[in-house]
Amino acid sequence: MHVLVTGAAGMIGRKLADRLARDGALGGTAITMLTLTDIVEPPVPSGFSGSVRRVTTDLAAPGVAASLVSTRPELIFHVAGVVSAEAEMDLEKGYRANLDGTRALLDAIRCVGEAYRPKVVFTSSCAVFGAPFPETIDDDFHLTPLTSYGTQKAMCELMLADYSRRGFLDGVGLRLPAVCVRPGPPNKAASGFFSAIIREPLAGRETTLPVSEAVLHTHASPRATVGFLIHAAGLSREALGPRINITMPGVCCTVGEQIEALRRVAGDAAVARIRRAPDPLVETIVAGWPHRFDAARARALGFVAESSFDEIVRIHVEDDLGGRIPD
Amino acid sequence: MHVLVTGAAGMIGRKLADRLARDGALGGTAITMLTLTDIVEPPVPSGFSGSVRRVTTDLAAPGVAASLVSTRPELIFHVAGVVSAEAEMDLEKGYRANLDGTRALLDAIRCVGEAYRPKVVFTSSCAVFGAPFPETIDDDFHLTPLTSYGTQKAMCELMLADYSRRGFLDGVGLRLPAVCVRPGPPNKAASGFFSAIIREPLAGRETTLPVSEAVLHTHASPRATVGFLIHAAGLSREALGPRINITMPGVCCTVGEQIEALRRVAGDAAVARIRRAPDPLVETIVAGWPHRFDAARARALGFVAESSFDEIVRIHVEDDLGGRIPD
Numbered sequence: 001m002h003v004l005v006t007g008a009a010g011m012i013g014r015k016l017a018d019r020l021a022r023d024g025a026l027g028g029t030a031i032t033m034l035t036l037t038d039i040v041e042p043p044v045p046s047g048f049s050g051s052v053r054r055v056t057t058d059l060a061a062p063g064v065a066a067s068l069v070s071t072r073p074e075l076i077f078h079v080a081g082v083v084s085a086e087a088e089m090d091l092e093k094g095y096r097a098n099l100d101g102t103r104a105l106l107d108a109i110r111c112v113g114e115a116y117r118p119k120v121v122f123t124s125s126c127a128v129f130g131a132p133f134p135e136t137i138d139d140d141f142h143l144t145p146l147t148s149y150g151t152q153k154a155m156c157e158l159m160l161a162d163y164s165r166r167g168f169l170d171g172v173g174l175r176l177p178a179v180c181v182r183p184g185p186p187n188k189a190a191s192g193f194f195s196a197i198i199r200e201p202l203a204g205r206e207t208t209l210p211v212s213e214a215v216l217h218t219h220a221s222p223r224a225t226v227g228f229l230i231h232a233a234g235l236s237r238e239a240l241g242p243r244i245n246i247t248m249p250g251v252c253c254t255v256g257e258q259i260e261a262l263r264r265v266a267g268d269a270a271v272a273r274i275r276r277a278p279d280p281l282v283e284t285i286v287a288g289w290p291h292r293f294d295a296a297r298a299r300a301l302g303f304v305a306e307s308s309f310d311e312i313v314r315i316h317v318e319d320d321l322g323g324r325i326p327d
Numbered sequence: 328m329h330v331l332v333t334g335a336a337g338m339i340g341r342k343l344a345d346r347l348a349r350d351g352a353l354g355g356t357a358i359t360m361l362t363l364t365d366i367v368e369p370p371v372p373s374g375f376s377g378s379v380r381r382v383t384t385d386l387a388a389p390g391v392a393a394s395l396v397s398t399r400p401e402l403i404f405h406v407a408g409v410v411s412a413e414a415e416m417d418l419e420k421g422y423r424a425n426l427d428g429t430r431a432l433l434d435a436i437r438c439v440g441e442a443y444r445p446k447v448v449f450t451s452s453c454a455v456f457g458a459p460f461p462e463t464i465d466d467d468f469h470l471t472p473l474t475s476y477g478t479q480k481a482m483c484e485l486m487l488a489d490y491s492r493r494g495f496l497d498g499v500g501l502r503l504p505a506v507c508v509r510p511g512p513p514n515k516a517a518s519g520f521f522s523a524i525i526r527e528p529l530a531g532r533e534t535t536l537p538v539s540e541a542v543l544h545t546h547a548s549p550r551a552t553v554g555f556l557i558h559a560a561g562l563s564r565e566a567l568g569p570r571i572n573i574t575m576p577g578v579c580c581t582v583g584e585q586i587e588a589l590r591r592v593a594g595d596a597a598v599a600r601i602r603r604a605p606d607p608l609v610e611t612i613v614a615g616w617p618h619r620f621d622a623a624r625a626r627a628l629g630f631v632a633e634s635s636f637d638e639i640v641r642i643h644v645e646d647d648l649g650g651r652i653p654d
Binding site: 091110130139140141142143144145146148151154155158159161162165166242243 | 418437457467468469470471472473475478481482485486488489492493569570
């Protein structure tokens with residue numbers, strides 16, 4: 001099987017490529033070739049016995065998508081995209097990367113011809129939802145995004161469903177919760193503190209908490225997120241039915257509960273590195289985000305998230321800190 | 328005030344232009360100029376004292392939308408689009424006309440510059456909904472269209488909301504129910520019989536009914552539909568709030584109730600011209616359509632539909648048959 005991963009240089013794309021390389025197979029079928037593409041050069045995953053092709057390119061540019069699918073990958077993970085803050089700062093870049101890039105990929109697949117019908121796993125986001133919300137967001141709650149990023153993801157979900165219905169491809173869109181703990185340096189995203197309050201203290205560094213400990217949010221680890229993508233690739237058309245865009249499960253907890261999980265895993269010393277520094281702007285932004293999802297369909301389809309935030313902290317230690325907490 | 332109407336040669340566009348010309352004003356402000364555009368030449372509405380400019384052009388073609396908004400119309404009714412059956416038959420044409428045409432218009436408005444922020448009234452459709460449905464579709468039910476037409480309308484709704492949120496324009500999207508009674512010759516749309524079973528018998532012609540009399544559907548007259556558009560143009564940003572796409576009200580009734588309304592208005596002889604000819608294909612298509620809408624937000628915002636199907640039949644007689652029923 002030939003697998004194409006877009007956005008393969010990003011955090012999720014890299015972890016996905018590593019997992020595919022390590023597993024060497026998917027649903028019992030050997031992966032013989034991995035095509036990894038992104039706007040910057042993706043790293044080569046280690047330990048893969050098949051061939052790896054890396055393509056550094058802009059998916060939205062003319063002819064690029066057609067070239068990528070001309071070799072007919074049976075499975076496509078479409079992870080590429082511009083993140084929320086960037087799509088809000090630069091409107092044209094966001095629509096170009098997130099909407100036009102996806103549309104270029106879907107149209108290129110359509111244009112290959114009748115016999116080609118790949119599985120396409122698309123990373124959508126819970127940013128497709130916009131306040132006001134009910135206590136818990138059900139699987140049939142409408143999409144009223146309050147960011148351009150969420151708008152673009154919702155538009156792509158619709159197109160993916162239409163192209164699936166028409167038989168050009170077998171699509172499945174996954175609305176990811178907040179991915180936590182994100183490794184790497186702190187970023188400027190308003191959501192950055194959800195990861196920073198775990199990652200920075202674990203690394204022995206101080207960090208700030210800009211919101212109240214009562215703030216409620218839903219999280220999944222990078223490992224669980226990659227697991228969602230792999231699980232989605234194995235779902236049959238029949239199991240999915242016509243509603244192919246699905247809200248993923250996660251651990252719903254308060255910031256206070258996140259901090260208590262950190263204390264259980266790493267002790268009081270780690271927790272002491274979190275300094276309260278309320279930021280009214282961040283508090284306002286976060287108040288507009290969804291808190292809790294029912295995700296009944298996803299659970300019924302076998303998608304599995306962590307069962308506690310403690311588990312999310314431990315996965316970060318295992319996957320990103322080599323299994324040990326620095327002194 | 329300068330008003331631009333796209334799709335001005337279509338059934339709703341023509342009736343809207345006639346109403347604007349007849350009223351000569353909107354919300355107490357005189358209409359000094361009407362720009363009417365469509366892919367075929369729109370008719371000149373009669374009795375208008377201001378100036379009328381007709382532009383026969385393709386909205387999705389490069390530069391066209393920019394040219395149309397360069398004169399800064401304060402109010403834009405965006406009615407243009409390819410209908411459901413055509414968008415399903417010709418995928419590229421549908422995406423081009425319905426998605427790219429709308430996007431071209433919205434981007435052209437954005438590019439005019441900061442001081443320009445027109446009101447944009449967009450005709451969406453209840454085709455944005457897709458089965459399975461609850462008994463009544465609430466205002467917060469999700470959009471899972473089962474046609475490319477519905478997909479394109481839903482994508483445009485999202486973009487309209489995003490561009491409104493960002494302050495480029497003041498958008499409002501109206502999800503229209505079935506427009507009934509449609510004047511003119513029968514068309515090939517699967518929904519055509521809802522109008523034909525009223526229009527054809529009233530004109531002394533026989534017609535066929537392809538579905539059971541138990542089929543439930545929601546209707547609004549062309550006159551009420553034009554009324555929705557006019558009412559939407561007068562809504563303030565504050566009244567609308569961030570959720571600018573609204574399901575319109577209508578008369579929900581069975582085909583049997585439609586026929587009894589015809590009997591009350593036009594007698595047994597008219598009803599006798601309806602011949603039962605069940606068509607399994609049409610029955611299947613119609614079964615996938617939504618039946619009943621709550622439309623609570625629209626009603627609260629002052630949108631008014633007919634109160635009975637009898638009224639819809641009488642409006643057809645008044646507006647399209649010159650007030651009298653042929654013998």
